[in-house]
Amino acid sequence: MYDREKAQEVRKEKQRWQETTVRKALERFPERYESFMTISGLPVERVYTPDNVVEMDYMRDLGLPGEFPFTRGPYPTMYRGRLWTMRMFAGFGTAEETNRRFKYLLSEGETGLSIAFDMPTLYGYDTDAPEAEGEFGKCGVAVSSLRDMEILLDGIPLDRVTTSMTINSPAAVIWAMYIVTAEKRGIPRRKLGGTIQNDILKEYIAQKEYIFPPDPSMRLVVDTIEFATQEMPLWHPISISGYHIREAGSTAVQELAFTLADGFTYVEAALDRGLDVDAFAPRLSFFFNVHNDFFEEIAKFRAARRIWARAMRDKYGAKKPRSWLLRFHAQTAGCTLTAQQPENNIVRVAIQALAAVLGGAQSLHTNSMDEALALPSEKAVRIALRTQQIIAHETEVTNTIDPLGGSFYVEELTNRLEEAAEEYFRRIEALGGMIAAIERGYPQQEIAEAAFRYQMEVDAKRRIIVGVNEYVQDEPIEIPLLEMDPQGYERQVARLNEVRRTRDNREVLRTLRAVREAARNGKNLMYPILDAVAAYATLGEIMGVLREEFGEWEEPVWF
Amino acid sequence: MNTSRKIRVLIAKPGLDGHDRGAKVVARALRDAGFEVIYTGIRQTPEAIAEAALQEDVDVVGLSILSGAHMALVPKIMRLLRERGMGDVLVLVGGIIPDEDVPKLRAIGVRGVFGPGTLTSDIVAFIRRELGLEDGLDGDHAEEGEGS
C-alpha cells in the first residue's frame, strides 16, 4: 500500500529505533510482559508501521464501501445513511410477559424484535413434556403452539418491524407459526421481514442444541432456504453464527474460520439442491460475537467480509454483488460478563458495542449488566439499549465509514486473521469438509482446547479480569432481578391443554401424517409444517414426528 | 504416583441446556489437579446423575446449570442421592445462580455454589478443603500470581 522504497526506509529506521531508543528505555523500564498477544493469542508488536502492510494493494484488499471486497463496509453510505438496527434479544416466561417486554422495548426506541425461546422450545418439546421439567420460561419464552405465537406477537406491527428468532433445530416449525400468525392478520408472507437463526452446524460445534443427526438437519436447513427463496423475499432463512462458537470458548480466529466454513457448507448444500447461487446468497446473514479485544474484533469483522466476498465471487461463481455481501448482526460477549461487581459489565458492553459499530455491524444486541446472575431486569435492559443510543448519537463515530481502515495495526490484524482462517479452511477440507470434521470432533476439540487455555491464563493471572482475579471486592451484590409470573407455568399448561381440546384433532392427525410423508419422500417440509401449525398441532407433536423419522444425534465427548 | 487415595468426581449437566464450556473446563482442571473425573455429558436426567454417582462411587458431584432450572433440578438430585445412601457426597453447583437462590441450595445440602468468573483453582482448593485433604500440596496456585 506504500512505496516499497519508503517502506524499506521505515523498516530500517524501525530497526535503529529498536536498537537505540527502545533498548535504552527497556533498560530503565522493562515492559510488563515478555511478549504481548491478542485475546486469541496472536502476537502483537510494539508498534506498527507502513512496512507491515507494504504487500497490501488498496483496491484489491480494501476497496471502497459497498464495493468488492467490502472490507470497509457492505454499504456505500453505512451509518451516514441509516444507523444499525438496535435489536435487543428478549424473551422469558409466558407469551403474555414477553409480549409486554417487546412493546416496552419498541416504545423505548428499539427498532427490531429479537425473540429468545426457552429450553424446551429450543429442543422441540411442549412445556408439559417430562424432559422439560424445571425449564419453562427460564431462558426465553415458551412457544408450544400457534396460540402462544399469536399472543406473543399481539399488537406488534409485523409489516413494519423485522423479527429475529433465535431458534435452530425446530426453526422450520417456529417460523411457520410466525408466518401463519401474520397471514391470519392479513399480512402476506412475502411482506414479512426478519431472520431465523436456523444454523445447525454451530449447534454441533458449540451450543449443542441439536436434535437430529447432521444429514437430516442439513436437509431441513436447505428446505427453509429453498422456501425463502421462492416465497419470502424479505426473510433471511439462516443466520450463520459465530456467536455461540465464541461463547463456547473459541478464539477470534476460530470463530471467524468455523463460521465462514459453516457458511460455505450451507452454500454447497443449497447448490447441491439445484438452487441458483444468486437467488439464495443475498438471503444469507451472519451473527458474530463482539468480545473484549477491541482491535482484534474490528479486524475480525473486516476480514469476514473480505473472505466471504472473495469466496462467493471466485469460488461459487455468484454474479450479483448482493450475493458477495456479508451482513451481520453482532452481540456483545455474554461470556465476558462477570457475576462479581456486575455494574462493571456496563463498561465492558459499551466498549464491545463500540467495536461492533467500528467494525460495521448491521444490527446489534447489547447485553445487560445482570446477565451473569439471571435474566435481565427491565432497568438493566434499558441501560444496555441506551449504551447503543449513546454510541449512535453522542460519540460521532458514525460520521465516516470504517474510521480505522488504514491503521497499520488494524490492517495487519485483518490480514493475520484472514491467513489464520484460511489455514483452518485447509485443515477442514483435509478432513473431508465441515460435516466430516464435526463428526470427528475437530472443531469441538479445537474450541475446548482454547477455552481451557484461556481459563488457565486467567487462573494464573496472565490475564486480568477486573473484579474476578484482581480488584476483588467482597460486597453483597445489589441488583434488582427480574420477577417472573409465579403462575406462568400453570397458565401455559392450561392454555396448551385447551388448544389440544378445542382444535380439530382429525385435521391435526392428517397434517402430521403429511409431515411424516414429506420427511420420508424428501419433498420440502415447510409446506406440510405450515399446514400442521395452522391446524394447531403443537411444536412437540410436529418435532416428535421428525424425531421418529430422523432419529436423534448424540455426540462423542471432546475435551 | 499415589494409587491408594484417588478423589473421584462426577461432572454432570442436568436439564436441557447444552452450554458445556464451563463443565468441560472444570473437568479438565480437576483432572490436572489429580482427580479422576467422570464426565457424563449434557442433557442428563436427575435419575441418571444419581445413579452414575452411585455406580462410580464418587466423592464429589459437580452440577453445571446455566438455564436457570437449578431450583427444579438440584433438589430432585439431592433427594435421589439421599435415597441411594449418597447423602454424604460433596455436591457443588456451578452456573448462573441468582444470589437469592444460594441459601436455598445450601439448605438442601449443596456445599459449594460457583458463579461465572470462578477460578478453577478455587474449585480445586474448595474440594480439597471440604474433603479434609491437606491444602496446597500440588495444583494450588500461589497467592501472588506471576505477572507473565
Add this chain to the structure above:
Amino acid sequence: MTRARTPEEIDALITAAQEGDRRALARLITLVENEGPAVEAVLQRLYPLTGNAYVIGITGAPGTGKSTLVNAMTREYRSRGLTVGIIAIDPTSPFSGGALLGDRVRMRDLVGDPGVFIRSMATRGSLGGLARATDDVVLLLDAMGFDRILIETVGVGQAEVDIASSAHTVIVVEAPGMGDDIQAIKAGILEIADIFVVNKADREGAERTVMALQAMLGLAPRTMTHHGRRMRVDMPEEARAWVPPIIKTVATRGEGVPELVDAVERHRAYLLESGEFHRREATRVAHELDHILREALLQRLVRRISPARLEATVQQVVARRVDPYTAAAELMRREEEARGEDRGDGGA
C-alpha cells in the same frame, strides 16, 4: 472417600452387595481398585461365587465408536434376558495422575436398568496394577451374578492390550475414515482379536476397511488366530480352528449388533466345546498367580533394601562406576545374604 475399613465393615458391605445393594457393590469396587489390604479379604469371600460370568473385551482406536458399541451390545444382551457389567477404562494423565473418564456419555440409555452396572476406571499407575485391579473388579461383578462383563479399553498401549486379552472373547473395533491404515496394526492388537468389528459401516470406505482386514487375515492366519501373546506356547490344534469373523455394525442405530452378539456367543460355545475355555482359564489363572507372586516378591525385596543403600546404588550408577545390571545383581546378592543371616540367627 477411601479410608481404611474394618473387617466387619467389609463383611457387611459384601453381605449388602450380595443382597443387591448397588451402593455396597460400588464401594467394594473402590476398595479393590485401590488395592488396599481389603482386597484379599473381599476376594477370599467372593472367589467361590465366581466363574459364571463370561468376559468380553472390546478394544480399538479412539473414535471407532467403542462406547456406543458397548451400549448397543448391552441393550442386545438385556433383550436376551442377560445381565451386564461394564468396565470402561480410560488412561490416567501421566502428568497429574488424574483422569477424564467420558465413556458413560455414550451409555446413557443403560442408566436406570437394574440389570446393568457401569464402572469407569482409570489406568492409574503400573501396568500390572491395572491388569490386576481390572481382574479383581471382574471377579466382583462375576460374584454379584452379572452374566456378561464387557471391558472397554482404548487400544493404544500394552496395558490396554493386556486387559483386553484377559477376556474370554476379544473384539477389536475398526472404523472407516480413520486414516489409511487399519488402526489396530499400529497398536499391535490385531493378533489378539477373536472377532473384528467394522463400526460406522454406513460410512464411505467401510468396504475398504473390511477388505483390508480380510487381506490381513488371509496373509497370516496362523499368527492372527492366537488369542493373546501370553498364550502362544503350546497352543493346541483345535484352538486355531476359530477364524475371526468380520462383522459390520452401525452401533448408533443398533445395526449388525444382534449379529455381533451372536458371534460372541458362537465363540463362547466354540471355546467351551473345544476345551479351549478351560485351557484359557488355566492360563489366565496361571498368569494371575504369576502376577500376584511377582508383586508380592517384589514388595518383599523392596522392603528389605534400605532406602539409603538404594540411593547409594543409584548414585553409583549415575556416576558410571557400575552398570545397572551389576548393581541390581549386587543388591539381590546382599539381600539374599542378609536373609541367610536372619535365618542363621533365628535358628540359634
